[in-house]
Amino acid sequence: MAAKTSRRKHGAARQPRRAASRANGHANGATNGLNGKQTSGLVFVINMIPRSLSGETSQDSEPHLTVNPSNRKQIVGTAFTPDPAGGPRAPIYISPNAGLTWKLNSIVPSVPGSIGTADITTGFSGKSSRLYAGILNAGNIHLQFLRTLDPFTPTPMTVLSDRANADQPFTHATKKGAKEFVYIGDNDFNAPGGKTETLDESLNAGVPAPAFSSVRVEKRSTLGQDGPQTRPASHPDGTVYAAFYRWRSASGSFPANTLVITSADVVVVRDDSSGGGSPPFSALVDPGDLVVGRRVVTGVSFPFMIQGTAATGQQRLGGSIAVAVDPRDSSTVYVVWGDRQAGSVLTLHLRVSKDRGLTWSADCLTIPNATNAALAVTKSRQIGFLYQQIKGTGASQRWETHLRRSKDAVNWSDLVLSNTPSTAPVKTFDPYLGDYDHLVADGKDFCGIFAANNTPDFSHFPNGVFYQRNANFITHQLLKLDGTTVVAPSIDPYFFRVKE
Numbered sequence: 001m002a003a004k005t006s007r008r009k010h011g012a013a014r015q016p017r018r019a020a021s022r023a024n025g026h027a028n029g030a031t032n033g034l035n036g037k038q039t040s041g042l043v044f045v046i047n048m049i050p051r052s053l054s055g056e057t058s059q060d061s062e063p064h065l066t067v068n069p070s071n072r073k074q075i076v077g078t079a080f081t082p083d084p085a086g087g088p089r090a091p092i093y094i095s096p097n098a099g100l101t102w103k104l105n106s107i108v109p110s111v112p113g114s115i116g117t118a119d120i121t122t123g124f125s126g127k128s129s130r131l132y133a134g135i136l137n138a139g140n141i142h143l144q145f146l147r148t149l150d151p152f153t154p155t156p157m158t159v160l161s162d163r164a165n166a167d168q169p170f171t172h173a174t175k176k177g178a179k180e181f182v183y184i185g186d187n188d189f190n191a192p193g194g195k196t197e198t199l200d201e202s203l204n205a206g207v208p209a210p211a212f213s214s215v216r217v218e219k220r221s222t223l224g225q226d227g228p229q230t231r232p233a234s235h236p237d238g239t240v241y242a243a244f245y246r247w248r249s250a251s252g253s254f255p256a257n258t259l260v261i262t263s264a265d266v267v268v269v270r271d272d273s274s275g276g277g278s279p280p281f282s283a284l285v286d287p288g289d290l291v292v293g294r295r296v297v298t299g300v301s302f303p304f305m306i307q308g309t310a311a312t313g314q315q316r317l318g319g320s321i322a323v324a325v326d327p328r329d330s331s332t333v334y335v336v337w338g339d340r341q342a343g344s345v346l347t348l349h350l351r352v353s354k355d356r357g358l359t360w361s362a363d364c365l366t367i368p369n370a371t372n373a374a375l376a377v378t379k380s381r382q383i384g385f386l387y388q389q390i391k392g393t394g395a396s397q398r399w400e401t402h403l404r405r406s407k408d409a410v411n412w413s414d415l416v417l418s419n420t421p422s423t424a425p426v427k428t429f430d431p432y433l434g435d436y437d438h439l440v441a442d443g444k445d446f447c448g449i450f451a452a453n454n455t456p457d458f459s460h461f462p463n464g465v466f467y468q469r470n471a472n473f474i475t476h477q478l479l480k481l482d483g484t485t486v487v488a489p490s491i492d493p494y495f496f497r498v499k500e
Contacts, residue, residue: 043497045417048493050103057487059429060080060490060493061431076093077094082116083112120169131148133147144161146159163190172185178206187229195222196225197230215281218267229320229436233324243267243268294360304317380500384448399418403417424489445500451492453491456472456476470487
């Protein structure tokens with residue numbers, strides 16, 4: 001398998017999406033000027049499409065979210081969303097009021113008439129309102145690292161770094177003392193010897209021209225590349241973890257949609273000096289082979305798809321991985337990954353280590369037919385596990401978005417945030433819902449983001465939902481700004497907050 005070619009095609013599969021025209025509109029509503037209802041004072045869910053874009057029908061999938069630690073009312077979201085004006089910059093979603101309302105701000109480098117941007121993730125560092133981002137530019141699919149001093153102004157983001165041949169940047173930013181730290185996990189095909197799993201880091205990102213260094217966190221042989229996911233997470237004491245898939249063998253064809261990773265390891269690496277170890281991310285050594293990077297599990301298998309199918313709810317699958325560290329104890333770290341099990345398209349496994357990643361528990365949770373795993377831990381040490389699960393078959397098949405919570409990783413609550421059709425709308429590109437969603441711990445709360453069908457039907461949102469865009473929950477129709485013209489259902493991003 002030509003590794004570089006196959007994964008680049010996986011990313012390139014997003015290119016055919018159309019740049020839908022944007023119409024104006026507003027949700028009819030009673031609560032906070034929104035249309036909808038809340039069934040519990042502890043759960044808030046909102047469709048993030050602004051009132052002015054009530055006529056839009058884009059597939060606004062693959063969402064990500066960050067909350068500003070220095071001003072928790074400031075939240076930024078991202079998705080595959082075109083610029084409403086068709087201009088040269090892609091939008092981010094911004095909320096100045098802790099997620100109660102949302103609007104777009106087009107400040108991300110792009111090209112006119114494009115999909116907006118390809119992969120994009122962001123992170124507030126906690127230093128004032130500075131926001132960092134890792135993107136694949138829609139024009140040339142280059143990996144770019146970006147910064148803005150304030151994402152709530154119209155000033156375009158500054159490009160800090162640019163290179164070709166990388167995939168799926170995943171951004172994490174933080175600060176320690178006066179310094180800002182940025183970690184962007186990506187799959188870099190420029191890496192020698194097929195050891196593509198990479199963490200790009202800046203250990204002083206707040207200076208005018210910050211330097212980024214590429215840390216090759218894969219230390220073992222591969223089949224020519226690793227999986228696209230590299231997920232970083234940090235603790236205030238300077239401990240930084242990252243989790244990834246090491247690919248060992250495969251069969252089938254990526255272009256034919258039959259590729260299966262027949263053997264992969266889930267690997268966790270750690271740095272105890274904010275990424276400045278000597279060498280970086282070498283603190284965790286596997287006792288089995290004495291190589292840097294602890295293998296949590298070995299020899300797992302899963303499909304790696306170029307496009308979703310009816311059996312997978314139109315969603316392409318390619319593994320799923322997430323990591324989170326306890327904010328009160330950097331020794332406690334959680335990881336979740338996906339593999340192929342009998343009778344399940346993808347099964348998620350959640351495990352915990354309480355000795356800095358050296359040894360790992362058995363499964364704390366095992367979820368069949370699920371993907372888009374995300375993890376977070378609150379300051380009260382509550383664990384949050386977000387995922388999307390396929391239920392049913394044929395015309396009755398559904399996508400359910402779940403948030404599971406636990407204080408001890410043994411007893412879990414279960415909130416169903418959405419329960420929407422998987423067969424409608426028909427996808428316009430892959431990925432249908434996205435290759436990931438996201439979960440953030442905000443004090444004792446969980447904030448998160450996911451993509452789902454936007455039909456205004458309260459039965460689809462068991463814990464309630466609000467819409468900014470015009471929506472009639474009686475007739476289950478979306479409407480343009482005129483309040484009468486019906487708009488076809490599509491995929492929208494949803495923000496949620498769940499209080500402890």
